[in-house]
Amino acid sequence: MLTVLLLLWPVAAALLLHFFKGRAARVPALGAALVELALAAYAAFTFNTNNAGQFAYDLNWIPSAGIRFAVGMDGLSLLLVLLTAVLVPIILLSAFRRNFENESVFYALVLFMQTGLIGVFTAQDAFLFYFMWEVALIPIYFLAGVWGGVTRARVTFKFFLYTIIGSLFMLAGFVYLYFQTGPSADGLSAHNSALTSFYNLNLPVDTQLWVFWLIFAAFAVKMPIFPFHTWQPDTYTEAPAPATMLLSGIMLKMGIYGCMRWLIPVVPLGTDYWQNLVLILAIIGIIYGAIIAIRQQDVKRLIAYSSLSHVGLMIAGVFSLTQMGMQGAAIQMLAHGVNVVGMFFIADAIERRTGTRNIADLGGLTRKAPVLTVCFLVLLLGTVALPLTNGFVGEFLLLAGVYQFNAWMGAVAGVTIILGAVYLLRMFQRVMLGPDSSFTESFTDLTGAELALLVPLIVLVFWIGLFPNTFLHLSEGSVLGILNEVVNR
Amino acid sequence: MNSIIVLSVLGLANLFLGFLRSNRLLLPVAMLILLVALGVNYLDWNTGPLSFFSGMLVVDNFSVAFTGIVVVTALLLLPFSQKYVRDGEPNLAEYYSLLLFSLVGAIMLVSYNHLLMLFLGIEILSVAMYVLAGSDKRNLRSNEAALKYFLMGSFFTGVLLFGVALIYGATGTFELSQISAAVQNPAPGFESLTPMLYIGMLIMLVGIGFKVSAAPFHFWTPDVYEGTPTFFAAFMSTVVKTAGFAAFLKLLVQAFPAANAQGVWLPTLTAMCVLTLLIGNVGAVTQTSVKRMLAYSSISHAGYLLIALVAFNGQLYGASANGIMFYSLAYSVATVSAFGVLKLVADARMREDYDGLNGLAKTNPLLAFALTVSMLSLAGIPLTGGFFGKFFIFSAAVENGYIGLVVFAVVMSMVSIYYYLRPIIAMYMRPAEDETTATPVPVGPFQSATLLLLALLTVVLGVLPGLVAGML
Numbered sequence: 001m002l003t004v005l006l007l008l009w010p011v012a013a014a015l016l017l018h019f020f021k022g023r024a025a026r027v028p029a030l031g032a033a034l035v036e037l038a039l040a041a042y043a044a045f046t047f048n049t050n051n052a053g054q055f056a057y058d059l060n061w062i063p064s065a066g067i068r069f070a071v072g073m074d075g076l077s078l079l080l081v082l083l084t085a086v087l088v089p090i091i092l093l094s095a096f097r098r099n100f101e102n103e104s105v106f107y108a109l110v111l112f113m114q115t116g117l118i119g120v121f122t123a124q125d126a127f128l129f130y131f132m133w134e135v136a137l138i139p140i141y142f143l144a145g146v147w148g149g150v151t152r153a154r155v156t157f158k159f160f161l162y163t164i165i166g167s168l169f170m171l172a173g174f175v176y177l178y179f180q181t182g183p184s185a186d187g188l189s190a191h192n193s194a195l196t197s198f199y200n201l202n203l204p205v206d207t208q209l210w211v212f213w214l215i216f217a218a219f220a221v222k223m224p225i226f227p228f229h230t231w232q233p234d235t236y237t238e239a240p241a242p243a244t245m246l247l248s249g250i251m252l253k254m255g256i257y258g259c260m261r262w263l264i265p266v267v268p269l270g271t272d273y274w275q276n277l278v279l280i281l282a283i284i285g286i287i288y289g290a291i292i293a294i295r296q297q298d299v300k301r302l303i304a305y306s307s308l309s310h311v312g313l314m315i316a317g318v319f320s321l322t323q324m325g326m327q328g329a330a331i332q333m334l335a336h337g338v339n340v341v342g343m344f345f346i347a348d349a350i351e352r353r354t355g356t357r358n359i360a361d362l363g364g365l366t367r368k369a370p371v372l373t374v375c376f377l378v379l380l381l382g383t384v385a386l387p388l389t390n391g392f393v394g395e396f397l398l399l400a401g402v403y404q405f406n407a408w409m410g411a412v413a414g415v416t417i418i419l420g421a422v423y424l425l426r427m428f429q430r431v432m433l434g435p436d437s438s439f440t441e442s443f444t445d446l447t448g449a450e451l452a453l454l455v456p457l458i459v460l461v462f463w464i465g466l467f468p469n470t471f472l473h474l475s476e477g478s479v480l481g482i483l484n485e486v487v488n489r
Numbered sequence: 490m491n492s493i494i495v496l497s498v499l500g501l502a503n504l505f506l507g508f509l510r511s512n513r514l515l516l517p518v519a520m521l522i523l524l525v526a527l528g529v530n531y532l533d534w535n536t537g538p539l540s541f542f543s544g545m546l547v548v549d550n551f552s553v554a555f556t557g558i559v560v561v562t563a564l565l566l567l568p569f570s571q572k573y574v575r576d577g578e579p580n581l582a583e584y585y586s587l588l589l590f591s592l593v594g595a596i597m598l599v600s601y602n603h604l605l606m607l608f609l610g611i612e613i614l615s616v617a618m619y620v621l622a623g624s625d626k627r628n629l630r631s632n633e634a635a636l637k638y639f640l641m642g643s644f645f646t647g648v649l650l651f652g653v654a655l656i657y658g659a660t661g662t663f664e665l666s667q668i669s670a671a672v673q674n675p676a677p678g679f680e681s682l683t684p685m686l687y688i689g690m691l692i693m694l695v696g697i698g699f700k701v702s703a704a705p706f707h708f709w710t711p712d713v714y715e716g717t718p719t720f721f722a723a724f725m726s727t728v729v730k731t732a733g734f735a736a737f738l739k740l741l742v743q744a745f746p747a748a749n750a751q752g753v754w755l756p757t758l759t760a761m762c763v764l765t766l767l768i769g770n771v772g773a774v775t776q777t778s779v780k781r782m783l784a785y786s787s788i789s790h791a792g793y794l795l796i797a798l799v800a801f802n803g804q805l806y807g808a809s810a811n812g813i814m815f816y817s818l819a820y821s822v823a824t825v826s827a828f829g830v831l832k833l834v835a836d837a838r839m840r841e842d843y844d845g846l847n848g849l850a851k852t853n854p855l856l857a858f859a860l861t862v863s864m865l866s867l868a869g870i871p872l873t874g875g876f877f878g879k880f881f882i883f884s885a886a887v888e889n890g891y892i893g894l895v896v897f898a899v900v901m902s903m904v905s906i907y908y909y910l911r912p913i914i915a916m917y918m919r920p921a922e923d924e925t926t927a928t929p930v931p932v933g934p935f936q937s938a939t940l941l942l943l944a945l946l947t948v949v950l951g952v953l954p955g956l957v958a959g960m961l
C-alpha cells in the first residue's frame with residue numbers, strides 16, 4: 001500500500017498544483033516533494049533487508065487480458081525510489097532560482113514525472129512497467145520542449161522519437177513474451193504479464209537471441225549506450241537545467257534498472273550470448289564520451305559527455321554479470337545521480353550569473369566565490385572517483401566486476417578514471433582558476449538558498465563514500481536474486 | 490431498435506423547431522434527444538438478441554455497444570456546432586435533424602441482419618452526409634466537397650448494391666446466417682455459382698471500403714474533409730467510420746466466416762490494410778493543413794482497424810470485436826476533440842495550417858492541452874486511450890499469427906508520431922507570428938467543459954481500459 005501511496009501522491013499533488021498560479025506554486029510543490037521524501041524514508045526504515053519484495057500491492061487492472069497493477073519494492077527498487085525522492089525536491093529547489101512562465105505547470109510536470117519514475121522502479125507487471133516508462137517520458141518532453149533553449153523544438157523532437165521508437169521495440173518484445181506465458185491466476189485470460197511469469201518462461205536460446213534486442217533497444221536508447229546516444233548531448237544542453245537534472249540524474253537510471261530487472265533475468269541465455277558485444281559497446285562509450293568531453297567548450301555539454309562515459313561503466317558493470325559489478329552499478333546509480341545533479345546545478349548557477357556556458361569565457365571564480373568553489377570541487381572529486389567520495393565506491397566495484405569478467409576489458413574501462421580526471425580537472429582549472437574575464441567580473445558567491453540545496457548533495461557524497469554499506473546492504477539481496485536467475489538457466 | 494425510433498420520431502419533431510424560428514433551442518433539444526436515445530439504448534443491454542422486422546434487424550450487445558459509441562460521439566461533438574452557421578441561417582433545424590437521421594442510418598449499420606438493411610443504413614447515413622458536406626452554401630469548397638462526396642458515394646453505393654445482387658443470385662438469400670450456410674454448403678444447383686458469390690463478396694468489400702475510406706478507395710477523403718465544414722468532417726471521420734467498421738465486422742463474421750470465403754477476402758483485406766496504413770501515414774506526413782493531416786490520419790486509422798478485421802477469430806464477441814470497439818471509442822473521442830479545437834481555432838484565425846496553431850499554448854492553454862491529449866492518443870502514446878486501442882488490436886493480431894502485419898503497423902505508427910507531434914510543437918514551442926495568432930481564440934464555457942471532458946475520457950480510457958475492454 002505504501003508503494004501505491006508513493007505512486008499516487010506526486011500525481012495527485014501535480015493535479016492540485018493547478019489551483020496555484022505562478023510563484024505561489026513553489027511552496028506547495030516543494031512541500032509535496034518533501035512529503036514524498038518522508039514516505040520514501042519511512043519505507044526505507046521499515047524495509048526488511050532479509051526479505052525480497054515488500055510493500056506489494058496487486059490489483060486486477062485489465063482482467064480480460066491478465067494485466068495487473070502489481071507494484072512492490074525490493075532493495076534495488078527501494079534504492080532508486082529513494083534516489084528519486086531525494087533528487088526531486090532538490091531539482092524543484094533549483095528551479096526556484098529561475099523565472100519561468102507558467103511555473104505551476106512546470107512543477108506539476110516534474111511531480112507527474114516522479115510518479116512515472118517511481119512506477120518504473122516498482123512495477124511488477126510487464127505492461128505496467130511499459131506504461132510507467134512512457135508516463136515518465138511525456139512530462140520530460142514538455143519540460144525540455146517548452147522551457148528549453150533556442151533549438152529545443154528540433155532537439156526534443158529527436159529525443160522523443162528516439163526513445164519512443166526504442167520503447168516500442170520493448171513493447172513488441174513484451175507482447176511476444178506475454179503470448180508465451182500461461183493463463184492468469186484468476187483464469188480470466190489465457191496469458192498474463194507478471195514479472196515472475198516472465199522469469200519462468202525458459203525460452204529456447206535462438207528466441208532469446210532476438211528478444212534480447214527488442215527489449216534492450218528501449219534501455220539502450222534511454223541510458224544511452226553507444227551508438228544510440230546521439231540524442232543525449234543536444235537534449236542535455238538545450239533542456240532547462242531542472243529537466244537536464246531529471247534526465248541525467250534519474251531518467252537514465254531507468255535504463256540500467258530495466259536491464260537488471262527486465263532484461264537479464266528474463267532472457268538470461270540471450271544476455272549470455274550478447275554479453276561481450278554489449279560490454280564492448282559500453283567500453284567504447286566510456287572512452288568515446290571521455291575523449292569528446294575533453295574537447296568540449298560548453299560546460300553543460302562537457303557534463304553531458306562525461307555522463308555518457310560514466311553510464312558506459314555502469315552498463316559494463318551490469319553486463320559483467322558479477323555480484324561486484326551489479327552492486328557497483330547499484331551504488332553508482334545513486335552516486336552518479338547525486339553528482340550529476342550537483343554539477344548541472346553549479347553549471348546552471350554559473351550560467352545564470354555570467355550569461356555564458358563557454359569555458360573560454362570563464363575564469364577566476366575562486367577568488368569571488370570560495371563557497372561555490374568548495375562545493376564544485378567536492379562534487380567534481382566525487383565524479384572523478386576520489387577515495388572517500390561516493391564515486392570511488394561505485395567505480396571501484398564496477399571496475400572490479402568488469403575485471404573479474406575479463407581482465408583486458410577491466411583495464412580499458414579503467415581508463416575512464418584517468419580521462420575523467422583529465423577533462424573534469426581541466427574544466428575546473430579553466431572555469432574556477434586563472435585570470436578573470438569580462439563575464440566574471442561581477443560574480444557573486446552562492447546564496448543561502450543555493451547552498452541549502454547543495455549541502456544535502458555534499459552530505460550524500462561523503463555518506464555514500466564513507467558508509468557505502470548502508471546502501472550496498474539494501475541492494476545485495478536483489479542483486480543476488482538477479483544473478484541466481486541467470487545462473488540457474 | 491428503440492434508439493432508432495427515438496431518433497427518427499424526435500428528429501422529425503426537431504424539424505418543427507425550425508418553424509418556430511427558435512435557433513437557440515436547437516442545440517439543447519438535439520442533445521436532449523441524443524440523451525434519450527442513449528438511455529433507451531442502454532435499456533437494451535444484456536436483453537439478449539432481439540429480432541425486428543422478421544429478423545432484418547437484430548439488437549444484441551454488439552449493436553448496443555456500437556450504438557452507444559456513435560450516439561456518445563455525436564453527443565460530444567454537438568457542442569462544437571455552436572456558431573457553425575451564421576446568425577440568421579434559415580436551415581439550422583434541418584442540419585440538426587439530418588444529423589439525427591444519419592445516426593439512424595449508423596444504428597441500422599451496426600444492427601443489420603439482412604443485406605437490405607445494410608444498404609438502407611448506408612444510404613440513410615450517406616444521403617444526410619452529402620447534404621451536410623455542402624451545408625456551407627456560400628463556400629465553393631463546401632460545394633465541391635458535397636458534389637465530390639455525392640458522386641463518388643452514390644457510385645460506390647451502386648457498387649455495393651451490385652455486390653449484394655450477385656450474392657443474392659448465388660445464394661438466394663439476403664440474410665446473414667443463411668448466406669453463411671449457403672457459402673459453406675451451396676444448395677443443390679447453386680454449386681457452379683460460387684465464383685459469382687466471391688465476386689459479389691469482393692465488390693461488397695469495395696463498397697464498404699469506400700465508406701470507411703480504406704485505400705485504394707480513399708481518394709475522396711482529404712478533399713471532402715477539407716471542403717466540408719469542420720464540424721461535419723468530424724462527424725464523418727468518427728460516426729461514419731465507427732458504424733462502417735461495425736458493419737464490416739458483422740458482414741465478415743456473420744456472412745463469410747467459412748474457410749473457403751475467408752481464403753478469398755482475407756488476402757484482399759490484408760492488402761487493403763497494408764496499403765491503407767502506408768497511404769494514410771505517409772500521406773499525412775506531407776500535409777501542410779492540419780485538417781488534411783487529420784483526413785489522412787483518419788485513413789491511417791482505418792488501416793489499424795482493418796488489422797482487427799484481418800485478425801478476426803470467427804466470432805462477434807471476441808478479441809477482434811473488443812479491439813474494434815475500444816479502438817473506435819478511443820479514436821472517436823480523440824478525433825472529436827482534435828476537430829473541435831481545430832474548428833474553434835480556424836473560426837477565429839481563418840486558417841487551418843500548422844502555423845495557425847502557433848502560440849496557442851499561451852493564448853488558450855485549454856485548447857492546446859485538449860489538442861495535445863488527442864494527438865498523443867491518436868499517436869498511441871500510453872496514458873491515453875489510443876495506446877490501449879492499438880495494444881488490443883495488435884495483440885489480437887499477434888495472437889493469430891499476423892506478426893509481419895503488426896510489425897508493419899508499428900513502423901507506420903512510428904511515422905505517425907512525426908505528424909502528430911507537429912501541432913504540439915507549433916502550439917507549445919513556436920511563438921505567435923502575428924496579431925491574429927497572438928489573440929486568444931474565443932471559446933464558450935460549454936465548449937471548454939466538453940473539451941475537458943474529452944481529454945478526461947481519453948485519459949480514463951488510457952488508465953482504466955478495463956472499464957470498456959472485454960465488454961463484448
